[in-house]
Amino acid sequence: MRNLIRIHCKRYLFRWESFAVTMLNLLLTVFCTLAALLMYEPENLNNEPFYNVMHTVSLISIAFTMTAVIFTEINTLATGAIRNPLIAGYSKGQVFLSKFIAVGIFSIVQGALFLLPPVLANIWIDVPVLYTISMLLVYVVVSCIAMSVCLLTDRPTVFVVICIGCLVGLLLGGKALTSISDIPQFNSVRIEQETLSKDENTWYVPSPQRDILEQCIIVNPMQPINEYGGWYFKHQDTSGFAIDSWKNALIQSTSEIEKEYNQFMLKQSEDALSHHTNRFKILPIYQIVFLVIFASVSVTIFRKRNLK
Amino acid sequence: MDYVLKTNALCKSYRKFHALNGVTMNVPKGSIYGFVGRNGAGKTTLIRLICGLQEPSSGEFTLYGTKHTDSKISKARRRMGAVVETPAYYGDMNAAENLKMQYAMLGLPTYDGINDLLKLVRLDDTGKKKAKDFSLGMKQRLGIALALCGNPDFLILDEPINGLDPQGIVEIRELILRLNRERNITVLISSHILDELARLATHYGFIDKGKIVQEISASELEAKCRKYLHVKVTSTAVFANIMDKLGAEYSILSDTEADLYGEYKISELSSALAAEDCELLSLTEHEESLENYFINLVGSDGGDVK
Numbered sequence: 001m002r003n004l005i006r007i008h009c010k011r012y013l014f015r016w017e018s019f020a021v022t023m024l025n026l027l028l029t030v031f032c033t034l035a036a037l038l039m040y041e042p043e044n045l046n047n048e049p050f051y052n053v054m055h056t057v058s059l060i061s062i063a064f065t066m067t068a069v070i071f072t073e074i075n076t077l078a079t080g081a082i083r084n085p086l087i088a089g090y091s092k093g094q095v096f097l098s099k100f101i102a103v104g105i106f107s108i109v110q111g112a113l114f115l116l117p118p119v120l121a122n123i124w125i126d127v128p129v130l131y132t133i134s135m136l137l138v139y140v141v142v143s144c145i146a147m148s149v150c151l152l153t154d155r156p157t158v159f160v161v162i163c164i165g166c167l168v169g170l171l172l173g174g175k176a177l178t179s180i181s182d183i184p185q186f187n188s189v190r191i192e193q194e195t196l197s198k199d200e201n202t203w204y205v206p207s208p209q210r211d212i213l214e215q216c217i218i219v220n221p222m223q224p225i226n227e228y229g230g231w232y233f234k235h236q237d238t239s240g241f242a243i244d245s246w247k248n249a250l251i252q253s254t255s256e257i258e259k260e261y262n263q264f265m266l267k268q269s270e271d272a273l274s275h276h277t278n279r280f281k282i283l284p285i286y287q288i289v290f291l292v293i294f295a296s297v298s299v300t301i302f303r304k305r306n307l308k
Numbered sequence: 309m310d311y312v313l314k315t316n317a318l319c320k321s322y323r324k325f326h327a328l329n330g331v332t333m334n335v336p337k338g339s340i341y342g343f344v345g346r347n348g349a350g351k352t353t354l355i356r357l358i359c360g361l362q363e364p365s366s367g368e369f370t371l372y373g374t375k376h377t378d379s380k381i382s383k384a385r386r387r388m389g390a391v392v393e394t395p396a397y398y399g400d401m402n403a404a405e406n407l408k409m410q411y412a413m414l415g416l417p418t419y420d421g422i423n424d425l426l427k428l429v430r431l432d433d434t435g436k437k438k439a440k441d442f443s444l445g446m447k448q449r450l451g452i453a454l455a456l457c458g459n460p461d462f463l464i465l466d467e468p469i470n471g472l473d474p475q476g477i478v479e480i481r482e483l484i485l486r487l488n489r490e491r492n493i494t495v496l497i498s499s500h501i502l503d504e505l506a507r508l509a510t511h512y513g514f515i516d517k518g519k520i521v522q523e524i525s526a527s528e529l530e531a532k533c534r535k536y537l538h539v540k541v542t543s544t545a546v547f548a549n550i551m552d553k554l555g556a557e558y559s560i561l562s563d564t565e566a567d568l569y570g571e572y573k574i575s576e577l578s579s580a581l582a583a584e585d586c587e588l589l590s591l592t593e594h595e596e597s598l599e600n601y602f603i604n605l606v607g608s609d610g611g612d613v614k
Contacts, residue, residue, distance in 0.1 A: 003415045010409075015400065079440075080396035084454065086360045087392070088413050089385035306322070307361040308393070 001094050004085055008102030012072055018106070021068040025113040028061050032114075058114070058135065058225065059171075062142050065110040069103055069143045070160055073150035082151070083307065096151065096302045100295050103147045104140045111139035130280040134224035137287040141221040142167060144291065148298040152305065167222065174220040178227070180205060181213055184272070189264060194257050196264065217279070221290045224283055227276060242269040310337040312462045312494045313358065318367035320353050320518075327353040329518035330367065335462075335496055335511070340488050342509030343498035344602055350518040351498040352393055355466050359390050371462075386414070390464035395451020399440030403431045403450055406439055410457040429453040429483065445476030452483065463487065465497045469504055477504060484508055506598040516606040533596040537568040539588065546586035554580070564589070 012018055032054060039050040076082055085095045115132055145163055153159040180203075187199040205213055217223060246266035253259035313335040320328040328350045335341045345351045356362045358369060360381070369376050374384040397406050407422045426432040429449040434442070439450055448468055455463055465484070469477045485508065487493045499505045505512075512529060514521045524532070541547045544560045551558045557569040578588050596604075 003413055007409055007412050010412075011398070075399065079399045080392070080394055081398050083359070083361060083392055083396045084410060085413055087385065087388070087390045087455075088410070088458075089360075089382040090413075091382060092360070304363075306356075308356070 001090075001098055004090060004094060004098035005101050008099050009105055011076070012069075012102050012106035013109070015068075015072055017068045017071045021064045021110060022113060024064050025061050025110050028057050028064075029114050029116075032057055055225070061110070061114040062139055062225075065107050065139055066142050066146045066164075068110075069106070069146045070150060073147055074157070077150060080308075086307070092303045092305075092307075093299050096299050097295070099147060099151065100144055100298075103143045107139040107143035108136050111136040130284065131224070134227075134280060134283045134287060137284055137291070138222060138224050141287060141291060141294075144294065148294070148302075152298060152301050170220055170222040171225060174217060174223050174226045177213060177217050177220075178223075181210070181217060181275075182272075184268070186268070189261065189268075191257055191261050196257070196261055218282055218286050219290070221287050223279070224287075227279060227283070240273070243273065311335060312337050313369065313371055313496065315354070315369040316367055318354065318357065318369055319365045320350075320357060320362065321365045326518055328357075328364075328367075331515070331518065331520050333513045333520050333523055335494060335513075337494055338488075338492055339510045340484065340495045340497060340508050342505040342512045343496060343515065344500070344502060344505060344512055344598075345498070345515035346500060346606075349515045351515060352466055353518075354515070355390065355392055355464055355496075355498060358464065359388075359392055360385060361392065386458065387460055388462040388464065389455030389457070389460035390466070391448070391451040391455050391468060392464070392466050395447050395454070397439045397447065397450055397454060400438055402436050402438055403434050403442075403453070406450060407453060407457060410454050414458045416458060425453045425456055428456070428486075430479070443476075445472050445479065448472065448476070448480060449483070452480075456487070459491075460493065461491075462494045463496070465495065467499055468497065469499065469501060481508060502598045502602060512598075514602060514605055521605055529598070529601065533598075533601055534569055535571075535593060535595050537572070538592045538594050539566050539568055540564055540590040541566070541581060542587045542589065546584050547581065550580050550584055550586070567594075 035050060035053050035057075039053065082095070085098075086092065090098075115135055145167065146160060149159045149163040183201055183203045183205070185201060185204045187201050189199075190197045220226075243266065246262055246269055250259065250262040250266055253262050311334045313333075315331050315333050318328055318331040319326065331350065331354055333354075343351050343354075353362070357364050357376075358371065364376070371381060371384040372387060374380050398409060401409065403426060404422055407425060408419055411419055411422065423432065426434075429452055431446060431449055431453065434446070439447065442450060452463075452465070452468070455465075468480050468484075472480065481504065484495055484497065488495055495508075497505065497508065510526050511523070512526065513523045539547070541564060544563055544566050547566055548558070548560060551568065556572070559567045561567060574591065581588050
């Protein structure tokens with residue numbers, strides 16, 4: 001099996017398509033570093049344009065990596081080279097898993113080329129490790145799905161298109177669900193006649209539906225991209241600023257109701273921020289679980305597949 | 309007799325279509341086993357099962373005495389090389405690189421022997437030319453070289469001469485004979501080009517509609533192949549009447565030509581025809597070809613055996 005992994009890695013890492021994608025990813029990372037230098041301002045509380053750029057560029061990088069995987073697989077299938085390891089005595093399970101691992105390694109290399117320089121430049125503030133892991137796993141998920149689709153179907157081109165559609169669907173669906181979960185519980189909170197007056201948001205999703213919504217969000221293997229392009233990164237500076245402000249206000253509170261108000265607002269700001277930080281902690285675990293389940297199902301199907 | 313491959317009531321179905329319908333065959337060690345059948349008879353399906361590309365629906369086969377369900381079948385397959393339908397290679401690599409990949413896949417410690425293999429299949433002068441740019445014959449020879457990596461003692465070749473030019477056919481034929489004679493490699497070769505197969509095979513297996521119709525050695529086949537007379541007459545209708553009266557076996561080819569099986573005295577035949585105003589124009593003696601033998605065996609409905 002080690003021999004197989006080695007030759008599949010060689011196939012993925014030493015092809016001109018792979019070389020081209022590596023160069024493009026390096027180009028993107030140079031672009032991102034320049035964007036960080038020119039657009040990102042740590043003092044500015046609104047770095048949304050910078051995060052939007054980074055979000056789009058990361059999607060492009062993932063698409064490049066997936067394209068290299070699809071090209072390599074379709075090329076291998078076209079010349080029937082997939083048969084060689086089977087005739088040489090390897091089982092279908094070994095062939096599939098070795099490819100899965102090789103694709104995983106290839107996509108991690110490509111992801112690292114794109115992600116590591118900005119991460120090392122310490123742009124991603126307080127969750128660089130978790131962010132990097134979950135984003136690398138997005139590369140792995142997307143590439144492994146593309147590779148599996150090529151191996152498991154007779155019409156890889158058609159199914160690759162469907163697969164891309166599904167991935168885009170996951171991305172957009174996840175984005176919509178994330179937006180829903182970000183709707184705050186209260187539109188406004190005021191002190192009125194020595195009591196707190198709260199206007200509940202009609203669009204706010206209450207428990208237990210909220211738990212289901214949260215589950216739907218975190219099982220989505222593409223979610224780190226949404227998180228990256230979503231509320232957390234765009235608002236973490238403003239939220240951090242808000243938390244500091246409410247903390248100061250709490251210290252300087254002069255009345256009980258003011259203290260209660262400041263405490264409530266501080267909690268709301270902290271909840272909003274920790275909500276996304278907690279997701280980052282759990283997303284990589286869910287992505288790994290997804291990969292394990294996906295690999296198991298794919299191996300089972302591949303073993304039953306009639307190869308030509 | 310030692311057998312490299314034995315199949316027992318092997319079946320393979322694709323939904324409602326039965327590609328193999330209880331195939332039982334035996335490939336003797338050291339033989340060149342000609343696997344004969346029309347397109348769609350089930351030759352490639354059987355080869356795919358043996359190579360592990362597909363699983364049988366029922367029945368079993370043993371490779372070097374190892375059952376296909378046994379976990380050691382992978383080890384047995386290591387002693388085998390195969391070219392299934394089309395040669396499997398990496399198009400963006402040259403011949404030597406392709407062989408290096410195969411060596412690495414087999415876990416062979418060194419690349420020694422690659423040059424010998426390239427010489428054996430006469431691809432040693434291809435240099436950096438990529439496999440995708442090879443001619444059909446070169447690709448076929450590269451496929452055989454890949455199958456020969458790791459010194460297998462059983463080689464499966466599925467239609468190895470399809471699409472080759474006459475020189476390519478001769479080259480492949482000579483290569484197969486050399487491998488069999490010099491390296492004592494058992495070869496299972498499927499084809500529907502029977503003339504070519506007849507020059508190679510020491511044993512035959514005839515398959516039709518997913519069933520083995522007959523297994524026979526080349527010497528037995530030779531004994532069974534009947535001689536016949538190819539006759540040209542003025543009217544085969546009259547010829548047929550006379551032959552029916554004589555109880556002879558014949559086949560009409562056209563209005564003036566027919567084949568006549570069995571032994572006959574030419575003078576008697578000539579006078580019998582002359583008595584019915586049918587002139588015997590010419591007469592040549594032939595031996596029944598493998599092609600005819602096969603057609604007689606499986607019938608001639610819609611076949612495309614050449």
